[in-house]
Amino acid sequence: GLVLGIESSCDETAAALVDGDRRIIAQRIASQDDAHRPYGGVVPEIAARAHSERLTPLIAATLADAGLALRDVDAVAATAGPGLIGGVMVGLVTAKALAMAADKPLIAINHLEGHALSPRLADPTLRFPYLLLLVSGGHCQILRVDGVGRYRRLATTIDDALGEAFDKTAKILGLGFPGGPAVERIAATGDAAKLKLPRPLLGSAEPHFSFAGLKSAVLRAHDANIHAPADIAASFQQAAIDCVIDRTHRALADADGVMALVVAGGVAANRSVRAALEALAAQHGLPFVAPPLALCTDNAAMIAWAGIERLALPGFVPDPLDLAARPRWPLDPAAAPVRGAGV
Numbered sequence: 001g002l003v004l005g006i007e008s009s010c011d012e013t014a015a016a017l018v019d020g021d022r023r024i025i026a027q028r029i030a031s032q033d034d035a036h037r038p039y040g041g042v043v044p045e046i047a048a049r050a051h052s053e054r055l056t057p058l059i060a061a062t063l064a065d066a067g068l069a070l071r072d073v074d075a076v077a078a079t080a081g082p083g084l085i086g087g088v089m090v091g092l093v094t095a096k097a098l099a100m101a102a103d104k105p106l107i108a109i110n111h112l113e114g115h116a117l118s119p120r121l122a123d124p125t126l127r128f129p130y131l132l133l134l135v136s137g138g139h140c141q142i143l144r145v146d147g148v149g150r151y152r153r154l155a156t157t158i159d160d161a162l163g164e165a166f167d168k169t170a171k172i173l174g175l176g177f178p179g180g181p182a183v184e185r186i187a188a189t190g191d192a193a194k195l196k197l198p199r200p201l202l203g204s205a206e207p208h209f210s211f212a213g214l215k216s217a218v219l220r221a222h223d224a225n226i227h228a229p230a231d232i233a234a235s236f237q238q239a240a241i242d243c244v245i246d247r248t249h250r251a252l253a254d255a256d257g258v259m260a261l262v263v264a265g266g267v268a269a270n271r272s273v274r275a276a277l278e279a280l281a282a283q284h285g286l287p288f289v290a291p292p293l294a295l296c297t298d299n300a301a302m303i304a305w306a307g308i309e310r311l312a313l314p315g316f317v318p319d320p321l322d323l324a325a326r327p328r329w330p331l332d333p334a335a336a337p338v339r340g341a342g343v
């Protein structure tokens with residue numbers, strides 16, 4: 001199978017062609033960082049307009065890169081949520097139009113499912129079930145992945161997502177946008193031991209996350225004007241990693257029979273986070289799987305790959321052309337709400 005994937009849920013406009021042999025035949029990503037930088041964060045209206053201007057030519061260019069035409073693909077997969085609704089609608093409506101024009105099946109993909117299955121695009125040996133730490137700009141969850149479409153949420157954040165904490169720390173320290181990579185860069189030159197920041201929920205019985213208190217402590221440390229930004233960044237990153245490791249360790253205790261510890265989402269691009277998780281996995285005698293850095297942050301290859309996985313399911317049915325975009329769309333609809341938590 002060959003699937004055209006489309007991603008437009010945040011500030012990356014992306015298209016990719018992926019086949020059933022895990023080959024990324026072509027992919028293009030247009031980042032909108034420059035458009036949002038003056039505002040210090042993603043502005044939904046600017047994002048939606050940028051997607052609508054760029055997506056169609058980007059898809060044409062991706063097909064041209066591969067020397068293929070729309071008739072050569074077996075399905076069109078697009079992110080249908082969760083995310084900024086204007087952008088999601090641009091991608092989904094475009095996918096519907098292409099699917100209708102070329103008489104191809106439409107596959108509506110949950111953006112989080114794209115992240116959740118992305119490690120299997122990179123690693124053909126990764127089998128179900130696996131324990132997934134999904135850490136991105138809007139989400140911070142631990143999921144048990146039992147198969148395609150079979151996700152059980154074990155933990156979520158009761159306030160901020162991990163990527164959000166990186167972004168807010170970057171903003172406080174004046175490191176610009178996007179924040180995660182900037183914090184990682186400057187943290188590498190700092191000394192985490194110069195100041196001690198809190199580790200919310202460390203040791204708590206449920207494996208949930210909390211980062212709001214850490215962010216406030218970063219703000220106070222910055223306002224005190226006695227610490228170098230690099231030291232604050234290093235201390236923040238270490239505190240965040242300690243939380244992630246403690247929470248994931250807690251979740252692993254109850255994750256019977258998992259084949260691997262897996263990380264995905266934008267924060268999975270952080271080398272220190274990856275290294276700490278790799279050590280934790282080794283401690284538990286589990287293989288550790290993380291996608292290559294370019295597949296961690298938003299991209300369309302993971303959306304196309306999720307389409308490939310869906311297409312391969314017995315009893316596959318295409319999604320209807322009147323399917324609505326969903327600003328909220330939990331991967332595990334049965335997950336009980338957690339006080340203060342989003343999806």
Ligand code: ATP
Pocket residue numbers: 009010082083111115135136137138139162163164166167178179180181184265266267268269270271296297298
């Ligand atoms: P979601 O997937 O929850 O809808 P999103 O699509 O905006 O959110 P991603 O593109 O998956 O998120 O991830 C972006 C997030 O990852 C941002 O918060 C960014 O700061 C963070 N991030 C990216 N690279 C790094 C890094 N090297 N270190 C830490 N954080 C990073």
Ligand code: MG
Pocket residue numbers: 010011012178298
């Ligand atoms: Mg982005």
Ligand code: FE
Pocket residue numbers: 111115136137265266297298
């Ligand atoms: Fe994402």
